[in-house]
Amino acid sequence: MRMLRVLLLLLLTTAPGHATPWYPVAVTADGRPLSYQPLPAASQPWRICALLPQGKDRYWWGVAWGLAEEARRQGVQLGIYEAGGYQYPDMQRAQLTRCIQLAADAYVIGAINTSGLCFDIGQLHKAGVPVIDLVNRLDCPGVTAHARGDFAAMAKAALGYIQQHSAGRPIRVGWLPGPQDAGWVRDAERGLAEALVGSRVTLVAGGYGAPDRATQARLVRELLAREPQLDYLLGNAEAADFAAQLLRASGTRYRTQLVALYANESVLADIEAGLILAAPTDSPVLQARVAIDLAVRALEQRQLPGLVSPPVEMLDRQSLPRFDRSRLLPPDGQWMIRQELPE
Template sequence: MRILCSILLCLGLSNSLLAAPWYPVAVQSDGESLNYQPLTKAAEAWRICVLLPHGKDRYWWGVAWGIDEEGTRQGVQLGIYEAGGYENPQVQLQQLQHCRRLEAQAYLIAAINTRDLCPEIAVLRSQGVPVIDLVNRLDCPDLSASSRVDFADMAQASLDYIHALGGDRPVSLGWLPGPEGAGWVMDAERSIEQAAASGGLTLHHAGYGPVDRASQAQLVRRLLRSQPRLDYLLGNAEAAGFAAQLVQTSGARYATQVLATYTTERIVEQIRDGFILAAPTDSPVLQARIAVDLAIRALEGKPHARLVSPRIEMLDQRRLPDFDISRLMPPTEHWMIRRELPR
């Protein structure tokens, strides 16, 4: 709680600011730049099932909060479920099946991996039930819509930032992507591998693992023991957060600058304090809000985009004070929201 409060104070934000209307907001909508405007209110209290991979960090707390806020504003009923981690695809499948038994009218799915839920989703879509792909990327045919940012673009934003610092100088990069098989990880790796293949970048892959502190700390320690003089380390938020602390407390043992592939409140704190160089943000709270609106539009047969993506913003010490933190995290008093879908 201390960390979140300090972030909000240092950025001059308050809960009243966080409660301000979130729209209109600049997005890419089916490839077109526009200001997204949601519906004023749903036509009825639709029952929507939300499936998230876990609730272990404030990234997903922010997603759940954004969903809950927009659901309340538009007057729909939500069931919000989290599977406990990327190592639990079977739990997420069981939660989807549970929502089917409860006859949910639409689904928002931040999938643990790209394909495991596709057979169940195919059944839902054959019955005309809207399914919105949220944040992580699904590779299922006939999804109703997607509210997500391409993590290939997120990784490219980090690479562009590194290139702007070093010009054409060859770079050694430590890479900690996250859980193997997750859509966002696969997308990020596409950019990293293309950059390595084009030359000028020596890539040191640290391996895959769940995005919890213990798993990522093990990978970071192993990487830095073998490559203590990396120019940069780029990793998921848990890996980058731990690596930044390790580098800061190691004296001169490690000589690497740390970036994260996405931003959480802990990453914001470490950017502010100079421990992490920079990170892009995909504005997960906005993705969540937009996903609710897309589901309602699909339920009501109203026009909607197939893919809506908030604008990626690269955050460093210079840019952080101007960033609207309510796009990234919930207010200080909000924790993870879990809720059974009302019958």
């Protein structure tokens, strides 16, 4: 009898689809709170092409994993392509062309910049092909719907945390956002500009650059060389993580404290170690899951919202233990997923 119970338990826990559902989930949809419930399954195995800017860190690994998991759950076919970095818009355009040649039924695009793919997206719109904007922001006519966080709100939350931590005293904050033409950077700078009005914060620009280790390491070093007395540095995840390692190695040379504009695996580890104070998260895995559902809804001519955003959550050493990391990161051992769209 005991053996029968063990076998039954094994069957239940290993059966396909037994994973804990990610839904319903609290989001903002077209400006209103919503408990988001995806479709139980697609009506047919639609072919969806997903384009991502890069696959160099677990932020985008998580996005790719969320896309793949929701595609599997809904029973649709999925191609996942990543351009190799924000400095390769031509590669992303070529990957879009490849998917158009493969006659994908719908597209999910984490764009390198806001307008570089607009011509092709306009042609897809004329052909009645859905395009879902994911994470980074597209400003193209013809985009069907958007699944993305609010980077303006994230920048405001990060600066608000800094102001609270500094107890309102006058402070100088270094700023390293990321690539200048990315929609999420533009949104972050808009939010930051609004939050700075009437504050006692002096923002010190550190320059723009792709969010890879080499580029951000150079920008961090240059900024700290010019401004060794910065009170805080607010930057993209690569900048914040490199600065954390640099400041730890430098001992008491700098008094700068760190806050990241968004979270990834390295930033979470730095928060746990006390090297970074905090970071907001936009739950990119959830955005990816929602994006697949929006694509299926559009293909099946179901009602769908125009913009779905997970709430911004501020993570520090106190809140991090309560945070569900599956909203942000793939499981341990899960690497970046790259796969061709089946013909």
